[in-house]
Amino acid sequence: MIRSELIQKIADENPHLYQRDVERIVNTIFEEITEAMANGNRVELRGFGAFSVKQRDARIGRNPRTGEAVEVEEKHVPFFKTGKLLRDRLNGKS
């Protein structure tokens, strides 16, 4: 399923809404999650999962081609942990 298919499903269920509003709604949800993480916050959606930011420490990396050592700065990466309900549903429980 891709973004446009998700939008279509929501639009089909809500015939009273304009398609362009459904697009804005779906886009707002994903934008809000990304924005929260960019601000260093967590987004916890019970039953679905939680989005958080993990810190990766600075390290000495290596250019795989030349073998040369390079400094890699500390950085922050997005992380998702599946919620219990969804994890159970994926495995045919509940």
Added chain:
Amino acid sequence: MSEKTLTRMDLSEAVFREVGLSRNDSAQLVESVLQHMSDALVRGEQVKISSFGTFSVREKAARVGRNPKTGEEVPINPRRVLTFRPSHLMKDRVTEGNKR
């Protein structure tokens, strides 16, 4: 930077502000979005949201695990797990936003 936790309520508030539906309808729509994504994943489909990321279901084979406390061997059944791969755009925004 003090870390906050956002919930469904914050997402529906954002929808409410953006589109001007009632708070109730906004909450309902957030729920529908999560529900449709979950249903697709349970069917084994990938959920690919451009410029956000991709959720995919992976099959894990059975293996023998070990209780780390007692050292006892325990069988781990085959199972399906969900992985999320953030898009480059999201990674860049999260990296940039958290730089000090």
